[in-house]
Amino acid sequence: MSVAPRRIKSGIPGLDELIEGGFPEGRSTLISGATGTGKSIFGVQYLYMGAKQFNEPGIYVTLDERPELTRQDMLRFGWDLREFEERNLLYIIDGSIAKIGIPSEEQFSLPVTGFDVDKLLLEILRVSKRINAKRVVIDSIPAMGLNFENENEIRKAILKLSFMLARTGVTSILISEINETSNTFGKYGVEEYVVDGVIVLHYMGSGMQSNRTMHIRKMRATHHSEDLHPLKISDNGIEIHKVDEAYDE
Numbered sequence: 001m002s003v004a005p006r007r008i009k010s011g012i013p014g015l016d017e018l019i020e021g022g023f024p025e026g027r028s029t030l031i032s033g034a035t036g037t038g039k040s041i042f043g044v045q046y047l048y049m050g051a052k053q054f055n056e057p058g059i060y061v062t063l064d065e066r067p068e069l070t071r072q073d074m075l076r077f078g079w080d081l082r083e084f085e086e087r088n089l090l091y092i093i094d095g096s097i098a099k100i101g102i103p104s105e106e107q108f109s110l111p112v113t114g115f116d117v118d119k120l121l122l123e124i125l126r127v128s129k130r131i132n133a134k135r136v137v138i139d140s141i142p143a144m145g146l147n148f149e150n151e152n153e154i155r156k157a158i159l160k161l162s163f164m165l166a167r168t169g170v171t172s173i174l175i176s177e178i179n180e181t182s183n184t185f186g187k188y189g190v191e192e193y194v195v196d197g198v199i200v201l202h203y204m205g206s207g208m209q210s211n212r213t214m215h216i217r218k219m220r221a222t223h224h225s226e227d228l229h230p231l232k233i234s235d236n237g238i239e240i241h242k243v244d245e246a247y248d249e
């Protein structure tokens with residue numbers, strides 16, 4: 001009898017075949033990389049394709065970028081987020097300006113005072129129940145404003161987040177940020193231990209062809225590719241390529 005977990009397809013061309021068909025259901029994966037490596041596009045593509053191809057409702061928690069800008073940027077790839085928002089297949093929770101104390105004009109936002117992980121979780125759980133969410137993306141962990149000095153507190157907060165998300169049954173993506181020179185895979189160096197999978201995006205900004213790459217650092221319960229794969233961002237979003245695959249720019 002097979003005990004392999006059910007898979008949730010990322011919807012990112014070229015990725016699912018490298019991870020036995022998709023992310024293990026109910027688990028969380030960290031997407032990590034330096035600035036401009038495509039982490040936010042990756043997260044939104046996962047939700048957009050989930051809604052479009054699989055009819056799976058998703059929640060995008062944006063703590064860095066304002067939702068209105070994300071909606072605009074994603075139109076570039078032909079992804080009309082509003083369409084799925086109107087059909088209850090996508091919810092954007094705005095935490096971008098609650099952090100600086102300005103009320104949001106969004107339908108779902110965090111309270112202006114005293115931003116913390118518990119309030120964020122409550123809001124995710126509330127929306128999640130309402131739409132029966134299958135996918136959640138948190139963009140990003142460093143933007144939650146955790147106390148950098150206190151590793152124990154950070155570990156506890158991220159553990160709680162990952163545990164509570166798993167309990168609701170959603171398959172989640174947590175986005176974190178690293179320097180290219182860092183030898184950890186998350187900003188705090190603890191995220192990578194708490195999550196079930198880690199995918200790292202790289203960008204060598206030298207103007208060379210195919211200078212974006214991706215590798216799967218870990219994926220629990222999964223036989224995954226160990227290669228450094230070329231990654232392309234085009235007007236269709238992100239595509240992952242095989243190592244020796246020739247492709248046109």
Ligand SMILES: Nc1ncnc2c1ncn2[C@@H]1O[C@H](COP(=O)(O)OP(=O)(O)OP(=O)(O)O)[C@@H](O)[C@H]1O
Nearest residue numbers: 034035036037038039040041042076177233234235
């Ligand atoms: N239409 C496009 N075609 C090709 N590349 C694009 C296109 N749109 C965006 N990009 C690339 O994607 C990058 C932005 O990706 P994204 O916002 O997902 O990065 P990020 O890793 O989330 O960055 P940050 O850490 O600043 O949030 C841009 O800097 C650009 O290099």
Ligand SMILES: [Mg+2]
Nearest residue numbers: 039040041064
């Ligand atoms: Mg981003």
